Amino acid sequence: MNKEKETYSALGEVGGFQQKRTRWDRIRLDLQKAPLTARFGLVVIFAYIIVALFAPFIAPYGEAEVFPIPYAPWSSEFLFGTDQIGRDIFSRLIYGARNTVGIAVATTALAFTIGMILGLAAAISRGWLDQILSRSVDVLMAIPSLIFALVLLSIFGSTVTNLIIIIAVLDSTRVFRLTRAVSINVVVMDYVEAARLRGEGLVWIMRREILPNILPPLIAEFGLRFCFVFLTIAALSFLGVGIQPPTADWGSMVRENASLIQFAQYDLKAGLTPLLPATAIALLTVAVNFVVDWFLHKTSGIRDEQ
Amino acid sequence: MHPVIRTILERIALGVATLFVVSLVIFSAIELLPGDFSQVILGQAATKANMAAIAKELGLDQPPHLRYIKWISGVIQGDLGTSFSGRNASGVDRSRAVVDLIAPRLSNTLFLASMTAIIAVPISLVLGVTSALYRNSIYDRTVNTATLTTISFPEFFVAYILILSLSSLWPIFPSLANVDADTILSERIYKSALPALTLTLVIVAHMMRMTRAAIINLLASPYIQMARLSGASQSEVIIKHALPNAWAPIATVIAFNLAYLVVGVVVVEVVFVYPGVGQLMVDAVSTRDIPVVQGCALIFAITYILLNLIADIIGIVTNPRLLHPK
Numbered sequence: 001m002n003k004e005k006e007t008y009s010a011l012g013e014v015g016g017f018q019q020k021r022t023r024w025d026r027i028r029l030d031l032q033k034a035p036l037t038a039r040f041g042l043v044v045i046f047a048y049i050i051v052a053l054f055a056p057f058i059a060p061y062g063e064a065e066v067f068p069i070p071y072a073p074w075s076s077e078f079l080f081g082t083d084q085i086g087r088d089i090f091s092r093l094i095y096g097a098r099n100t101v102g103i104a105v106a107t108t109a110l111a112f113t114i115g116m117i118l119g120l121a122a123a124i125s126r127g128w129l130d131q132i133l134s135r136s137v138d139v140l141m142a143i144p145s146l147i148f149a150l151v152l153l154s155i156f157g158s159t160v161t162n163l164i165i166i167i168a169v170l171d172s173t174r175v176f177r178l179t180r181a182v183s184i185n186v187v188v189m190d191y192v193e194a195a196r197l198r199g200e201g202l203v204w205i206m207r208r209e210i211l212p213n214i215l216p217p218l219i220a221e222f223g224l225r226f227c228f229v230f231l232t233i234a235a236l237s238f239l240g241v242g243i244q245p246p247t248a249d250w251g252s253m254v255r256e257n258a259s260l261i262q263f264a265q266y267d268l269k270a271g272l273t274p275l276l277p278a279t280a281i282a283l284l285t286v287a288v289n290f291v292v293d294w295f296l297h298k299t300s301g302i303r304d305e306q
Numbered sequence: 307m308h309p310v311i312r313t314i315l316e317r318i319a320l321g322v323a324t325l326f327v328v329s330l331v332i333f334s335a336i337e338l339l340p341g342d343f344s345q346v347i348l349g350q351a352a353t354k355a356n357m358a359a360i361a362k363e364l365g366l367d368q369p370p371h372l373r374y375i376k377w378i379s380g381v382i383q384g385d386l387g388t389s390f391s392g393r394n395a396s397g398v399d400r401s402r403a404v405v406d407l408i409a410p411r412l413s414n415t416l417f418l419a420s421m422t423a424i425i426a427v428p429i430s431l432v433l434g435v436t437s438a439l440y441r442n443s444i445y446d447r448t449v450n451t452a453t454l455t456t457i458s459f460p461e462f463f464v465a466y467i468l469i470l471s472l473s474s475l476w477p478i479f480p481s482l483a484n485v486d487a488d489t490i491l492s493e494r495i496y497k498s499a500l501p502a503l504t505l506t507l508v509i510v511a512h513m514m515r516m517t518r519a520a521i522i523n524l525l526a527s528p529y530i531q532m533a534r535l536s537g538a539s540q541s542e543v544i545i546k547h548a549l550p551n552a553w554a555p556i557a558t559v560i561a562f563n564l565a566y567l568v569v570g571v572v573v574v575e576v577v578f579v580y581p582g583v584g585q586l587m588v589d590a591v592s593t594r595d596i597p598v599v600q601g602c603a604l605i606f607a608i609t610y611i612l613l614n615l616i617a618d619i620i621g622i623v624t625n626p627r628l629l630h631p632k
Contacts, residue, residue, distance in 0.1 A: 142607065235573050262474060278460065281460050286458040
């Protein structure tokens with residue numbers, strides 16, 4: 001009598017044929033299937049991260065290093081010339097990746113922390129907490145966020161900390177709405193009820209039961225929010241009330257060099273200079289949008305109807 | 307009462323309530339000012355007595371609710387207070403009423419916004435509806451990728467590309483839109499061409515994508531399929547079956563984007579030095595001229611809320627289910 005035959009296990013029978021894909025395998029397969037636009041987006045985002053991380057090693061000159069020649073033309077010494085007080089534009093573009101993108105990422109992360117915690121809390125506890133939060137968000141969203149940000153900046157003054165906090169709070173309203181909307185459907189599930197009956201606390205239920213189930217829409221939202229925050233901060237800096245000099249920042253760089261555009265007829269390169277930081281902003285938002293578009297398409301399960 | 311009228315009245319009441327709360331929020335802006343603020347407006351003239359005088363002038367010695375009532379009754383009568391600038395330094399008061407600052411610029415901004423809307427709305431509706439009808443065709447994909455790219459561009463990027471090409475390299479339009487009250491209409495349109503074109507490019511992308519999504523959503527609903535199966539022709543399906551239900555989403559899309567225009571106008575006005583409310587507001591923010599900031603913010607907020615209200619009302623009055631109650 002063969003003892004092993006008696007204890008039957010399904011895994012034992014099919015296990016031999018099962019090819020377990022590791023996480024990396026799955027990511028590689030997804031990437032192979034990704035459309036050209038998404039791949040382009042990923043490459044661009046990766047390049048920006050590298051530039052931002054290693055800015056001091058890549059940039060030929062310092063962030064606020066001033067040279068005696070203002071508005072120098074493009075040359076081998078100054079790749080994209082110098083700005084109105086003689087700072088190397090190429091170096092400032094590279095440092096700008098660190099400052100502009102870094103501040104935008106910090107703001108988006110803060111907005112998500114606030115919005116997700118409050119949204120989850122509102123969805124789980126309902127009642128008065130939900131009412132208070134939802135009504136205040138309604139009011140905040142009744143004012144266009146750029147206008148509201150301008151009002152708040154005029155009161156508190158334009159420092160980087162104020163900028164991050166103000167934009168994050170204003171933007172967390174959208175995150176709050178989304179989190180609340182998607183998690184309200186999850187909160188009523190039996191397994192959440194079971195966790196509650198087990199006596200788990202609010203934080204545990206948020207983190208272990210609900211969060212994993214609402215993650216895909218939130219990740220896509222993170223990309224879109226990042227674009228929005230990034231463009232808002234760039235716009236504010238361009239208007240002169242965002243990131244303040246001497247910090248190298250793309251939005252303010254466009255503003256500082258804008259007058260050069262008048263000379264495009266005589267020297268096309270000079271005319272293109274103010275567009276360089278603007279292109280840097282546009283390229284990153286396009287890249288993120290392409291990736292998010294692909295991600296949304298993939299997670300929503302919509303297939304192309306041929 | 308007819309259900310349509312009741313719903314509209316409810317919506318208007320909600321809009322008024324929102325306006326009230328928004329006015330409260332904008333009013334409390336002055337409440338949140340840091341303590342050293344009178345020092346900031348007075349600059350070098352900041353003595354103890356001057357600071358107390360400023361506090362008294364702003365009414366900071368009175369309780370907030372009384373000040374709010376005073377402020378809001380002023381606003382309703384068209385008095386937005388007095389600008390901070392011109393107040394400091396010598397004892398001579400050269401400051402101007404906020405209303406006088408805003409009024410001429412508001413008409414400029416409204417002109418630019420309506421010029422943009424007249425160009426942008428028809429284009430984006432046509433693009434949106436056609437790309438929804440020919441979904442997944444090459445036409446649809448091209449329009450889609452193009453608009454996704456334009457959406458990602460900051461307004462000033464689009465603006466400077468237009469300046470570079472249409473004003474600097476090939477001087478067709480002026481890059482400065484310095485209009486004033488005496489500018490005649492044809493010249494005004496010519497000078498505002500580039501700002502309006504910038505706003506159009508930005509807004510068409512948004513509006514077209516939203517229209518497309520709304521129409522696709524509608525065409526996927528079972529009753530449209532039913533109409534198709536019953537043998538109705540394509541044009542019949544669209545005009546007779548789809549359109550009555552499409553007004554509401556289309557109106558929402560238009561109003562939402564016109565409201566977006568309110569924000570976009572700020573950046574574009576600064577790029578083209580167009581004398582509008584947005585530029586005034588940005589200047590006031592950098593000099594921390596709170597009464598002017600409050601006045602501009604109030605005007606932007608009112609426009610925004612009104613446009614959304616109008617969209618809701620159009621949605622209500624064109625809703626077949628509400629129009630023909632059981």
